[in-house]
Amino acid sequence: MEFFKAAFLGESANTGGNQPKTFTYQSETGPVEVPTNPERIVDLSSAPNVFALGGNIVGVDQWTSMNPLFSEELKDVEVVSDESLEKIIELEPDLIIAAPYMKNIDKLKEIAPTVVYTWGKLDYLTQHIEIGKLLNKEKEAREWAEDFKKRAQAAGEIIRAKIGENTTVSVIENDDKQLYVFGNNWARGTEILYQAMGLKMPEIVKEKALGPGYHTLSLEVVPEFAGDYIVLSKYSDGDLSFMETDTWKNIPAVKNNRVIEIDSKASTYSDPITLDHLIEIFEKGFLGN
Structure with a gap:
């Protein structure tokens, strides 16, 4: 020492x-x-x-x-x-x-x-x-937080008006071995989607992932956890073979082109730069802007 x-x-x-x-x-x-x-x-x-x-x-x-x-x-x-x-x-x-x-x-x-x-x-x-x-730099931090909250809430209102108040969204991620679904505070944009924008998660996701933050999935049960929309957090160097399976391809959100892809490596924090990056992706993904 x-x-x-x-x-x-x-x-x-x-x-x-x-x-x-x-x-x-x-x-x-x-x-x-x-x-x-x-x-x-x-x-x-x-x-x-x-x-x-x-x-x-x-x-x-x-x-x-x-x-x-x-x-x-x-x-x-x-x-x-x-x-x-x-x-x-x-x-x-x-x-x-x-x-x-x-x-x-x-x-x-x-x-x-x-x-x-x-x-x-x-x-x-x-x-x-x-x-x-x-x-x-508390002043700067508070100003950003207040501005972001207003922007995200406004975007959420527009998105919900378009897709429906009861439309559900799941955030799913792959790695080399398995799949995960996330609750409302585990980065990957979950804070934006569920907390700031007020979008809904499927009941089974709420039951399994909301408390611990995430829940491990096998490919076979992914359809049970898939919302009307899926935000897919992808590790490009991970195992993506699940995307070629019939199980994945037959999920309604996948068949209806309602999958919004994000880069896992760029989504594992909840800082201003990451959140501003993700909110643009979500606005485009849900609204087509």
Whole structure:
């Protein structure tokens, strides 16, 4: 432990009295003294939100670095994890953002002030506002959240007027081994569709996926979980053979061309950039604009 602390202090010795002004941020794990205007952020869990707020990210998790919505902008940013401690030290962060399941939280705290967020503990808009508070950009975060909520609600009213108030939508995803159906707060646009737009999910999806967030499916039962519309979250490098089966092709939503495809790798967050990207896809998919 002392090695990490000494190494960081040694690297930062020249900053002297130029350390940024700090404030006490009330995190979910207790108060943390953080820079008022962080200049070098290592983010292992919430990078898209930080990026959307203009935060300067110097280290990012591998998953975010592969996201096509951010890969170009983050191409020169160091890819790190909670286990690459020496690499993080070299980046000289003044703020680290992590998740509670990570192994080395205590060691990260020795390197720089570390704030932990539990994904899903707050709703997606409140989470963004909370990160805005951390970055001293609460005003910007609130303004975006309020604007997005209005835009999504308006779009939802138009969509429901066209497709019908009781028309159902299922969000289904593939990976290499199986299929999943999602509830209303598991990214993939679920927050937009069900929370902001007010679209309905099939009763069986509500029963099985709403609580846990998702439900694993075999191909045979997919028709039971398919809504009048399907939002298909596709991993292009995953197993797509299910799309060639009669079981899939005979689902009414598939036969009626009511499948809206999204890129899974670009849909696993609920930050402003991802949500604005998805709302355009949904408006076009439901309304044909």
